[in-house]
Amino acid sequence: MLQLRTAPNLRSTQIVSPPANDIGVAGFNTARLIPRDPKLGGILLGVCDISVFCAAMAIVAVVLLHSHAELLETNLPHFFVTAILSFFLAHAFAQSYKAESLSRISKISRVEFILKPAILTGTAAAVAYGLELLLGRHTEMAGIGMLPPEALFALFATVAVMAERGLIYGILSRLQAAGHLATNIVLFGADAIGQRLMRVVQEDYADCVQVRGVFDDRLRRVPRDLNGVPVQGGIDQLIDLVQNTPSIDKVLVALPMNAEDRILHLLSRLRHLPVDVALVPEFIGVRVDKQVIRDAHPPILNVSRRPQSGLDRVVKRCFDMVAASGALLALSPVLLAAALAIKISSPGPVFFLQPRMGFNNRKFHVFKFRSMYVNCADLEARQQTQRNDARITRVGALLRKTSVDELPQLINVLKGDMSLVGPRPHALGMQVGNRLCDEIVREYAVRHRMKPGITGWAQVHGLRGAVEVPELLEARVHHDIYYIDNWSFFLDLRILLMTVIELIRPRNAF
Numbered sequence: 001m002l003q004l005r006t007a008p009n010l011r012s013t014q015i016v017s018p019p020a021n022d023i024g025v026a027g028f029n030t031a032r033l034i035p036r037d038p039k040l041g042g043i044l045l046g047v048c049d050i051s052v053f054c055a056a057m058a059i060v061a062v063v064l065l066h067s068h069a070e071l072l073e074t075n076l077p078h079f080f081v082t083a084i085l086s087f088f089l090a091h092a093f094a095q096s097y098k099a100e101s102l103s104r105i106s107k108i109s110r111v112e113f114i115l116k117p118a119i120l121t122g123t124a125a126a127v128a129y130g131l132e133l134l135l136g137r138h139t140e141m142a143g144i145g146m147l148p149p150e151a152l153f154a155l156f157a158t159v160a161v162m163a164e165r166g167l168i169y170g171i172l173s174r175l176q177a178a179g180h181l182a183t184n185i186v187l188f189g190a191d192a193i194g195q196r197l198m199r200v201v202q203e204d205y206a207d208c209v210q211v212r213g214v215f216d217d218r219l220r221r222v223p224r225d226l227n228g229v230p231v232q233g234g235i236d237q238l239i240d241l242v243q244n245t246p247s248i249d250k251v252l253v254a255l256p257m258n259a260e261d262r263i264l265h266l267l268s269r270l271r272h273l274p275v276d277v278a279l280v281p282e283f284i285g286v287r288v289d290k291q292v293i294r295d296a297h298p299p300i301l302n303v304s305r306r307p308q309s310g311l312d313r314v315v316k317r318c319f320d321m322v323a324a325s326g327a328l329l330a331l332s333p334v335l336l337a338a339a340l341a342i343k344i345s346s347p348g349p350v351f352f353l354q355p356r357m358g359f360n361n362r363k364f365h366v367f368k369f370r371s372m373y374v375n376c377a378d379l380e381a382r383q384q385t386q387r388n389d390a391r392i393t394r395v396g397a398l399l400r401k402t403s404v405d406e407l408p409q410l411i412n413v414l415k416g417d418m419s420l421v422g423p424r425p426h427a428l429g430m431q432v433g434n435r436l437c438d439e440i441v442r443e444y445a446v447r448h449r450m451k452p453g454i455t456g457w458a459q460v461h462g463l464r465g466a467v468e469v470p471e472l473l474e475a476r477v478h479h480d481i482y483y484i485d486n487w488s489f490f491l492d493l494r495i496l497l498m499t500v501i502e503l504i505r506p507r508n509a510f
Helices: 037-066 068-074 077-094 110-134 149-177 190-202 235-243 259-269 312-330 331-343 392-404 411-417 444-449 470-485 489-504
Strands: 183-188 209-215 250-253 276-279 301-304 351-357 364-367 419-421 453-455
Touching: 037 077, 037 149, 037 250, 037 301, 037 312, 068 351, 077 149, 110 149, 183 190, 183 235, 190 209, 209 235, 235 259, 259 276, 259 301, 259 331, 312 331, 312 411, 331 364, 331 392, 364 392, 364 411, 411 453, 419 489, 444 470, 453 489
Parallel strands: 183 209, 183 250, 250 276, 419 453
Antiparallel strands: 276 301, 351 364
């Protein structure tokens, strides 16, 4: 049984945030390259299976071509196509790649993970062969050992998939034993409910759940540690840990349901974090059906989910990389012309780098074409741009009106600081009516649960340009939160198409 592990920290209410890239502070304080999303794991497993299936097909064809040069002129290619379709149908009906079956490899028998898919693969090939026989399209030649080519392929494909599944089973078992596939949780609440949760995790979920920290604001009323995991501090320290630890998956709140005000306060503080937030029920210690224990985590009440799963993040990031690279290449003449015009029109650098707040409240520098005179640069944007602003150069006015000044942010997309679509990043010191944005809108920080974007749901609805009154800021934030809560890849495509229309009829761009 794996031991529950946590970063070594002293019991204190004042904990300094470790740097995000300081892996010496805690071994888990890095973004892992191993995909832990069961949906993504199911897709990768399916890709491996079909790749081995097609490789077996190719090997059989190459071997037989040496002795039967006329093989390609027979019906064997048609059988291969039928076999692939049978493979997809068989594994689809058998639900070979459902996420639930991959969440805990230690709970899956070798027969279920290795033997069953291999037999299913051989059966699919046999069914394809039977269909070819019924249609009179089978290959009338012997393969090896008097076996027809179709039977030889069915046998070889079965053995190949069995070997591939056995290898993957061994790799996943090792990764899970090392804790690389575990769900990393942070617990708030070290009283009775939290203590029961720790016992349940140790007894039933030690192979797939790791507690990375325990926190409680009432340090004098709770134990110094729960089953060896020290209580590290209060809600501020919890938030600091989650923001500096990309591998944290869930925050569990273990408080009694009658502490409604305290729970609501905690949930409002945790709302902006890009992780799942759940409540631990008071009956967590009750013995449940063993079928429930097969799940990847104890029974909990989810109240807030992360905006994107691991698979969603991979899809969005791949699209960003491909689209941003293509856009930079296609728009390179425009970028070069803009840079040359800036350099000729006024002294100073071509680019303007401004600190902005990004994903998970992390600062980064956004790239823009410089549109103001150098001596008028306002890094914190305390004075928002107005119509006919004297600080803007003549070239800068044209760049801002056409939004060309934003195109260098494609570099930010390639760097991973931004996405093509997302909430627009605001300058750190941006003020509306002499008040900072987070002082006006209580849920302002929720915008940072996803990467900022070059365009967004608010911008395609005309909410761009200067924010002169609190009502405009509230409208922007509400549109951004709507985007985060309803994100999908197709919503991103819709926003990109709507952005093209907005560029044709620019509103509030100056």
